[in-house]
Amino acid sequence: MADHATTIANYVEFLGKEDKVDDLVALFSDEATVEDPVGTDLKVGPDALREFYGTLPGAGVVGTLIGPVHVKDDQAAFLFQIEAMGTTMTPIDLMTFDAEGKITSMRAFW
Amino acid sequence: MADHATTIANYVEFLGKEDKVDDLVALFSDEATVEDPVGTDLKVGPDALREFYGTLPGAGVVGTLIGPVHVKDDQAAFLFQIEAMGTTMTPIDLMTFDAEGKITSMRAFW
Numbered sequence: 001m002a003d004h005a006t007t008i009a010n011y012v013e014f015l016g017k018e019d020k021v022d023d024l025v026a027l028f029s030d031e032a033t034v035e036d037p038v039g040t041d042l043k044v045g046p047d048a049l050r051e052f053y054g055t056l057p058g059a060g061v062v063g064t065l066i067g068p069v070h071v072k073d074d075q076a077a078f079l080f081q082i083e084a085m086g087t088t089m090t091p092i093d094l095m096t097f098d099a100e101g102k103i104t105s106m107r108a109f110w
Numbered sequence: 111m112a113d114h115a116t117t118i119a120n121y122v123e124f125l126g127k128e129d130k131v132d133d134l135v136a137l138f139s140d141e142a143t144v145e146d147p148v149g150t151d152l153k154v155g156p157d158a159l160r161e162f163y164g165t166l167p168g169a170g171v172v173g174t175l176i177g178p179v180h181v182k183d184d185q186a187a188f189l190f191q192i193e194a195m196g197t198t199m200t201p202i203d204l205m206t207f208d209a210e211g212k213i214t215s216m217r218a219f220w
Contacts, residue, residue: 068200094187
């Protein structure tokens with residue numbers, strides 16, 4: 001399995017790439033939950049994630065890992081940059097991982 | 111009550127200041143938990159927090175908020191910098207807050 005830092009780097013790189021949506025969803029476990037932004041309803045499972053991440057290429061999203069990336073056992077927090085429609089944002093994401101290295105949850109602070 | 115961003119700014123500023131340990135602990139609720147680093151045992155309540163934060167001045171800790179600070183309702187995530195003993199680190203902290211604006215939990219990713 002990939003280490004979590006590699007999974008995070010792939011996650012950010014795949015964001016917004018039309019031909020990487022399936023690869024991005026494959027980073028997650030089958031029961032994974034996404035809370036993005038924090039405070040909104042959970043998106044659960046591959047279909048919901050594919051629908052969510054599938055909207056990003058149309059919005060012209062480009063993700064860049066600017067760090068730091070902090071991994072502690074099966075949890076991680078990291079800072080990255082999103083450029084979309086002329087705006088630059090710097091969200092902080094939290095992730096948890098299962099024993100196979102799949103992302104089991106993601107929570108995004110904007 | 112202070113807004114959460116102000117509480118976070120005070121928290122980082124107070125870190126490592128000998129005469130600000132009590133002010134720092136007063137930012138937390140009486141039942142607050144601190145998990146620092148993530149994965150270690152929780153420190154719970156004012157006495158445990160005073161002991162924990164009371165060690166920082168002796169270590170020469172200086173905290174600087176470098177951002178971003180993301181607040182969403184009663185939760186926040188932020189990036190800051192710690193200098194101590196010639197080393198610079200950039201932890202990401204997560205906090206939750208109660209209705210009075212007191213910090214109810216802090217989790218630190220290093």
